[in-house]
Amino acid sequence: MELQETLEEGYVEILDHLRKRSLWMLHYCTACGAVELPPTITSRFDAERFGIAPFVTSRQSDILLVTGYINIKTLKRLVTVYEQMLPPKYVIGFGSCTINGGIYWDSYAVVKRLDLYLPVDVYIAGCMPTPMAVLEGFRTLMKLIDEGKANGWRKYIENYDYYKANQRKVLKW
Amino acid sequence: MVEEIKKVIKGEILEKSPQRIIIKVKNDSFSSTLNALKGLSFKRLTLFTAVDFVKDNQFELVALVYSNENKILAIVKTRIPKENPEIETITNIYPNAFKYEVELGEMFGIKVIGNPDSMKPFLLEGWEDLPPLRKDFDSIKYATEHYEARNVEVKYD
Amino acid sequence: MIKEYELNIGPNHPGIHGNFSVHLKLEGDTIVEAKGNSGYLHRAFEKLMEQRTYLQNLALIPRICVPEPDINEAVYSMAIEELMGVEIPERAKFIRTIVLEAARVNALLFHFGGTAAMLGNYTVNYWAVADRDLMLDIFLKLSGARVYHMYIWPGGVRRDTYPGFEDDVLGFVKYMKDRLIEYDNLFFKNPMFMHRAKGLAKITKETALQMGVTGPNLKATGVKVDVRKDEPYAAYPYLDFDIPVLDDGDAWAREIQRRLELELSLNLIEQAVKKMPKGDVWKKMPNPFKWVIPEGEAYARVESSRGEYGFYFVSDGTDKPYRVSVRGVSMPHMYPLAEELLVGQKLSDAPFILETLDICPPEIDR
Numbered sequence: 001m002e003l004q005e006t007l008e009e010g011y012v013e014i015l016d017h018l019r020k021r022s023l024w025m026l027h028y029c030t031a032c033g034a035v036e037l038p039p040t041i042t043s044r045f046d047a048e049r050f051g052i053a054p055f056v057t058s059r060q061s062d063i064l065l066v067t068g069y070i071n072i073k074t075l076k077r078l079v080t081v082y083e084q085m086l087p088p089k090y091v092i093g094f095g096s097c098t099i100n101g102g103i104y105w106d107s108y109a110v111v112k113r114l115d116l117y118l119p120v121d122v123y124i125a126g127c128m129p130t131p132m133a134v135l136e137g138f139r140t141l142m143k144l145i146d147e148g149k150a151n152g153w154r155k156y157i158e159n160y161d162y163y164k165a166n167q168r169k170v171l172k173w
Numbered sequence: 174m175v176e177e178i179k180k181v182i183k184g185e186i187l188e189k190s191p192q193r194i195i196i197k198v199k200n201d202s203f204s205s206t207l208n209a210l211k212g213l214s215f216k217r218l219t220l221f222t223a224v225d226f227v228k229d230n231q232f233e234l235v236a237l238v239y240s241n242e243n244k245i246l247a248i249v250k251t252r253i254p255k256e257n258p259e260i261e262t263i264t265n266i267y268p269n270a271f272k273y274e275v276e277l278g279e280m281f282g283i284k285v286i287g288n289p290d291s292m293k294p295f296l297l298e299g300w301e302d303l304p305p306l307r308k309d310f311d312s313i314k315y316a317t318e319h320y321e322a323r324n325v326e327v328k329y330d
Numbered sequence: 331m332i333k334e335y336e337l338n339i340g341p342n343h344p345g346i347h348g349n350f351s352v353h354l355k356l357e358g359d360t361i362v363e364a365k366g367n368s369g370y371l372h373r374a375f376e377k378l379m380e381q382r383t384y385l386q387n388l389a390l391i392p393r394i395c396v397p398e399p400d401i402n403e404a405v406y407s408m409a410i411e412e413l414m415g416v417e418i419p420e421r422a423k424f425i426r427t428i429v430l431e432a433a434r435v436n437a438l439l440f441h442f443g444g445t446a447a448m449l450g451n452y453t454v455n456y457w458a459v460a461d462r463d464l465m466l467d468i469f470l471k472l473s474g475a476r477v478y479h480m481y482i483w484p485g486g487v488r489r490d491t492y493p494g495f496e497d498d499v500l501g502f503v504k505y506m507k508d509r510l511i512e513y514d515n516l517f518f519k520n521p522m523f524m525h526r527a528k529g530l531a532k533i534t535k536e537t538a539l540q541m542g543v544t545g546p547n548l549k550a551t552g553v554k555v556d557v558r559k560d561e562p563y564a565a566y567p568y569l570d571f572d573i574p575v576l577d578d579g580d581a582w583a584r585e586i587q588r589r590l591e592l593e594l595s596l597n598l599i600e601q602a603v604k605k606m607p608k609g610d611v612w613k614k615m616p617n618p619f620k621w622v623i624p625e626g627e628a629y630a631r632v633e634s635s636r637g638e639y640g641f642y643f644v645s646d647g648t649d650k651p652y653r654v655s656v657r658g659v660s661m662p663h664m665y666p667l668a669e670e671l672l673v674g675q676k677l678s679d680a681p682f683i684l685e686t687l688d689i690c691p692p693e694i695d696r
Contacts, residue, residue, distance in 0.1 A: 026342070027342070028341075028342040028349075029348060029349055030349055030370075031349065031371060032371075032393060032396040032692065034348070034349075034396075035396045035397060035440075035477055036476070036477065038440075038443065038455075038459040039459055039460075039462075039463055039466075042455070042456045042459045042460060043456050043459075043460050044459075044460050044463050058342070069373060071369070071370055071371060071372055071373065072297075072298060072299075073296075073297070073298045073369050073370050073372070074341070074349060074370045074371075076298070077341055077342070077370070081342060099323065100322065100323040100325065101316075101320070101322065103389065103390060103393065104373050104378070105316070105322070106312055106313045106316050106378060106381060107312060107316060107373050107374045107377070107378055108302075108305055108310075108312045108315040108316055108319075108374055108377070109297065109305075109372050109373055109374050110316075110320075110373055110374075111320045112316075112320045112321065112322050112323065113320075113321060113322070113323050116321060127478070128476070128477045128478060130476055169319075170319060170320065171299075172299050192561055193629065216539055216540070217539065217542045217544075218542050219542065219638065219640065219657060220629075220640070220642055220655060220657040222642065222655040224644055224652070224653045224655075225653070235642065235655075237629060237642065237657075241539070241553065241555050244560045244561065246629060248627075248629065267540075267542065268540060268541055268666060269540075269541045269542040269661075269662040269665070269666060269667075271665060271666060272661065272665040272666075273661070280376075294369075295368065295369065296368060296369035296372040296695055297369060297372065298369065305374060305377055306376060306377055308380075310377075312374065312377050312378070312381060313381065
């Protein structure tokens, strides 16, 4: 019995270690942060050397990069897209607007905190964060995955009611 | 150009600068004014919007029309009352006014007669409050009531 | 058998510039009806601006249009200067011209990258993004930020250029001019591009004029309308240039028109750098924290990379704007132009057509 547990733990550790080197990012440009993504993923900053590449469908992606402010209309699609993704999946909040509303704190159309609606693993601060900051965010995420700490998707399943209640409050579902 | 306009249009005409003419008309002659201006080479509708003058309890409709030939921008204005605001569509004169009119309905609650999409949602989804660009709608209050903020203690050293 | 079916392109679609969706009705793979769906980027700029002071707004407005943020600052400053009756110093005019034209080059490069990617030519995309970064580095040195500069402000520009700015900019212009030949060979003279784009989604002069289309989309149909010539702002009256026009009005003409504009922009930057005088860069104005703008209204406009961009500005004499209405260039390009252009086209061409119109969704949503 003990042996099996040890083997399972080791298996998960190996998986996490491998997983962090192949992260596919969903190509969903939710907001203005998307303008710094082409420099990040093309030749100059080249995120692909970390194994990070953009991908077009939600079913095969690992990272949901929320690039900036989240409008109510977008949030609805964002939640749908997040739920379509297969675990393990990670959410990165990009820019100050995902943290506390940023410059749009007083806008009637923009929600202020992303982590009320989706479990965020890493935040990248700034408006707008530079490609260097984005890469640093990716590196942090990789480190968290390696250590087994990027468990946002597990939290989402465990606290499903909490997230759904928050979503319902603003989306009127 | 101003003389030509004065011949056709009844209203207050002000030449602000060589390239800007401000025309104030009564609201029943708004579309006929635009129609006449279109005949006078003002063929492009640049912007169609409204301003909420809350003190006068009126909306001011503003249409900016531009003449490519004479390089003049005419700002056509009219005032309508704030209770049950209704205007006639101008899509038959300027086809690109369609979405501007939908926006008027959504952002100010101005009903556009003759526009099939008027008062239908365009930018907002499931909006139930006052039309947001009205001055009596308080965005800060709405945002604080509906969206939870992060409680952070800010320390200034 | 299904005769007609519906399909949503977007909001999550790599072929769309930004976050908006198009609802299509298809018969086979021919589009019979197209309806745009905007609002995913609505942040209520017009409302937010009414709540903030003039200086706070300066930080807010560049965020309206992402690929080319400087036009917002320029329009905002021009509207305020018109209301206050301020004439900005000569040097500031030239710096503004350089910044605006460089921003146009950036936006156009970004656009070419997107268009080429729509046709599967990803090399151009990689090149364009990398070349754009060279200018962003100069912006970083000049203003302290890569994307949102907040460099142009009422009364001139925020601070003088750094030593060596002229050489940096001229170096970039020289590099881009050489580079354009390579872009020509790889993309603009590419048979694949020619075959796909020639005759595709043709706009006639009459439709374009009737629908309020501006910018390269209009110039590609043979109408010579450009704010830089018609109502010169910044240092354009001092520069010697001619607006290129083409006649075809199809997707090919629109792209080639943009390529010609890119060349024109490079020439303008070169001229402006060489003619730039010495002197002040900011007309002394009262304390920026307490700006009070006299009552009145103004419409300021500039030529962006997509067309005429303007602010209709109403001030009631307080420290906050009473109403600002943004004239997004892409509004008439999407509604109704794109909706009508897409009808009758093949599904595989749809993202490409939308891309050649250079629609910027944040401008529609605001």
